[in-house]
């Protein structure tokens with residue numbers, strides 16, 4: 224099994240007024256990927272590799288600050304948005320049966336002017352770059368939702384319309400810049416990974432990786448396959464709420480990030496944009512099957528956070 228590469232040129236960011244009929248081939252390609260593999264690489268999306276590199280560069284400067292400089296921006300310290308902010312290494316376990324993940328993250332969940340950010344004196348441009356990349360990812364992901372609904376023969380707005388509040392306090396969509404520090408094997412706990420086995424919680428996730436690789440995806444046959452970085456592309460996966468929404472037509476599959484080989488002291492970076500429906504949106508199976516009971520997006524997300532932050 225391989226993760227397909229699909230050309231998104233027809234609906235790339237900036238191209239508007241594209242008739243639904245023109246999207247037939249593209250939608251069938253996406254449908255095949257999301258029903259059989261759960262992951263797809265999109266090329267020609269309008270998001271250039273240089274943009275991705277620039278966001279990673281400024282993110283790295285943030286992560287290399289001493290912990291004391293990052294602590295004031297910790298996740299949980301922003302009064303208006305509990306998910307916004309810095310997550311220190313080993314705080315999160317995406318597979319709760321393993322030791323804490325060997326990664327740090329900064330979550331951009333709120334675009335509110337009062338959200339907490341490192342000042343421009345400490346890290347010029349950090350906030351602006353995260354916020355503008357968030358909006359680029361939002362634009363692309365809403366385009367992908369349109370094609371996904373068309374591919375199922377549904378109203379083209381059926382998924383999009385439940386994502387009207389992305390970037391506000393009423394929607395949990397998050398751009399996460401991730402930093403995986405060098406791994407000293409002698410300090411690694413038993414079973415510890417850079418990111419434990421999990422599936423994502425929301426609608427779809429956009430992933431941009433640095434060149435080192437390490438991401439693996441569970442295939443239908445039960446083996447993990449590599450999902451390497453392919454420069455210039457965006458890796459997109461179906462997440463759990465979208466699987467529920469489509470009554471298991473689109474599949475949300477388990478993935479993880481392994482440790483580097485022993486002795487390899489390289490870092491790894493990624494940017495993950497987790498698209499989530501509006502908190503108040505009720506997700507009901509789109510085929511009318513009621514295979515899963517209706518669930519409110521915001522309630523569902525909180526339940527999932529509880530599991531990955533465990534005892535906290």
Ligand SMILES: O=C(O)CCC(=O)C(=O)O
Nearest residue numbers: 401418432438480493495
């Ligand atoms: O770092 C990556 O490549 C992906 C991480 C991931 O799957 C996640 O944070 O949900």
Ligand SMILES: [Fe+2]
Nearest residue numbers: 421422423478
């Ligand atoms: Fe993930």
